[in-house]
Amino acid sequence: MTQPLPESADAAEAADPDQLNPSRFALERGLLVIGERTEVVLVRHAQQVRTKAETARAGGASLSPLGRHQAQLTGKHLAEEDFDAVYCSDLNRACETAELITEAAAPHLSPVLEPRLQEVDMYGRDAGRSGITPEMQESAGIEFHRTLRFDAFPNTEPSDALRLRIHDVVTEIAQRHEGRRVLVVSHAGAISALVAHAISAGPDMFFFAGHASVSRVFHGDGRFVTHALNEVAHLRAEGALTF
Numbered sequence: 001m002t003q004p005l006p007e008s009a010d011a012a013e014a015a016d017p018d019q020l021n022p023s024r025f026a027l028e029r030g031l032l033v034i035g036e037r038t039e040v041v042l043v044r045h046a047q048q049v050r051t052k053a054e055t056a057r058a059g060g061a062s063l064s065p066l067g068r069h070q071a072q073l074t075g076k077h078l079a080e081e082d083f084d085a086v087y088c089s090d091l092n093r094a095c096e097t098a099e100l101i102t103e104a105a106a107p108h109l110s111p112v113l114e115p116r117l118q119e120v121d122m123y124g125r126d127a128g129r130s131g132i133t134p135e136m137q138e139s140a141g142i143e144f145h146r147t148l149r150f151d152a153f154p155n156t157e158p159s160d161a162l163r164l165r166i167h168d169v170v171t172e173i174a175q176r177h178e179g180r181r182v183l184v185v186s187h188a189g190a191i192s193a194l195v196a197h198a199i200s201a202g203p204d205m206f207f208f209a210g211h212a213s214v215s216r217v218f219h220g221d222g223r224f225v226t227h228a229l230n231e232v233a234h235l236r237a238e239g240a241l242t243f
Contacts, residue, residue, distance in 0.1 A: 075104025148203030
């Protein structure tokens, strides 16, 4: 059984939270740095092979050699942390990333496949839709550049639906492991959409998570609080940072 997340030093030293400055206590509790909360460590999958043949495979492309190296680096980066569970999207690139990270960071665990952690399905290709012309893609790209919302792309999962899908599944995971730390391997658009929902951001994708990057959110009191976005120093130091 993993240990509960530690509280801040201030809270640990105080016999009674009321001994803290009331405003400081309100800030720390409101932002979930003290008290009961679950830490969700969000990792984007590592770099995949980008060929038509790989993309057309059932479950999508596998990791490239660099991608495997990125996932291993992230596993080492997280190896000192105590995880209660590991979840991942069921797409190949996320499954392989989760397996490599788990080998280094949580060898006693096995990744749990969760299809609702999948990336947004651009243009409905995964649903078998077709007929998207280069002209349509160019027009959609211009609109996305203006709004940073997935609604810009035709036959694509609506922005609000994407946000709710990711929010609901990660909430379920957090509630399943209350007071612990869990690893969730997903995708750039999905991770950004979760954070966007949490902070009521207008854009769906307001930051681009690097391959095998680490972001963190706390869950407690019925909401998410963003803790860190796009940890990539472990990748940059090895010349392995890609997007």
